[in-house]
Amino acid sequence: MERENRIDSVHWLIINGEKRIATVNLFPGVQVYNEKLIVKEDIEYRLWDPFRSKLAASIIKGLKTLPFQEGSKVLYLGASTGTTASHISDILGENGVIFCVEISPRVARDLLDKCVKYRKNMIPIIEDARKYGNYYSLFGNIDVVYCDIAQPDQTDIAISNCKHFLKKGGDLLLVIKSRSINVIKKPSQVFKEEEKKLRRAGFKVKQIIPLDPFDKDHILIHTMFV
Numbered sequence: 001m002e003r004e005n006r007i008d009s010v011h012w013l014i015i016n017g018e019k020r021i022a023t024v025n026l027f028p029g030v031q032v033y034n035e036k037l038i039v040k041e042d043i044e045y046r047l048w049d050p051f052r053s054k055l056a057a058s059i060i061k062g063l064k065t066l067p068f069q070e071g072s073k074v075l076y077l078g079a080s081t082g083t084t085a086s087h088i089s090d091i092l093g094e095n096g097v098i099f100c101v102e103i104s105p106r107v108a109r110d111l112l113d114k115c116v117k118y119r120k121n122m123i124p125i126i127e128d129a130r131k132y133g134n135y136y137s138l139f140g141n142i143d144v145v146y147c148d149i150a151q152p153d154q155t156d157i158a159i160s161n162c163k164h165f166l167k168k169g170g171d172l173l174l175v176i177k178s179r180s181i182n183v184i185k186k187p188s189q190v191f192k193e194e195e196k197k198l199r200r201a202g203f204k205v206k207q208i209i210p211l212d213p214f215d216k217d218h219i220l221i222h223t224m225f226v
């Protein structure tokens with residue numbers, strides 16, 4: 001087993017000669033999206049698929065730091081069925097919490113069945129992320145907001161959620177899919193405009209990561225709320 005110290009909570013395993021990333025399974029024996037479970041030295045790891053998770057893709061593409069760790073509080077917008085959110089849940093451990101906002105009740109049913117049922121640190125919020133005043137189960141200050149909702153107004157939604165819940169000096173990880181915002185403009189132009197919105201709203205850009213070849217015309221922007 002190889003382990004890069006770059007991000008402590010993310011483990012690099014060699015599987016069939018290939019370097020793969022993984023998190024330690026918070027609920028051993030249970031898969032979330034049919035991911036491979038690997039046991040080494042009595043620890044069970046869940047392989048983290050960069051073709052299924054944009055956060056995994058950004059780690060492989062060189063994300064320098066993960067802004068959350070054991071015990072952090074994360075607000076996740078667009079949790080879907082919990083693919084990425086469950087790996088964040090692994091990292092946060094039993095003392096952390098991840099509030100999972102998902103607009104679609106149908107999608108959220110899988111989130112409940114595959115994640116929330118087993119993982120006590122995942123709190124579902126079935127709501128439109130534009131209506132953050134209705135997050136009745138959210139408590140305390142948030143350390144990190146993660147946003148992946150593929151909507152034309154996603155940057156504005158992320159900004160308003162941060163202004164409401166994110167602590168000063170907290171981080172926002174925002175996934176931008178250019179085609180969700182504008183299909184005609186060049187992706188590079190769309191990315192520039194969204195970055196400008198973030199800077200104007202008081203975010204300091206730490207890193208911008210293109211997610212190809214895992215996700216074409218997507219970037220992840222890592223910012224800090226100052």
Ligand SMILES: C[S@@+](CC[C@H](N)C(=O)[O-])C[C@H]1O[C@@H](n2cnc3c(N)ncnc32)[C@H](O)[C@@H]1O
Nearest residue numbers: 053078079080083084102103104128129148149
């Ligand atoms: C690209 S998928 C997210 C994939 C997920 N982040 C992952 O990596 O596992 C986008 C999700 O955002 C949800 N969504 C879209 N608009 C939303 C909104 N306004 N509020 C909350 N969730 C929304 C969709 O229903 C969908 O499940």
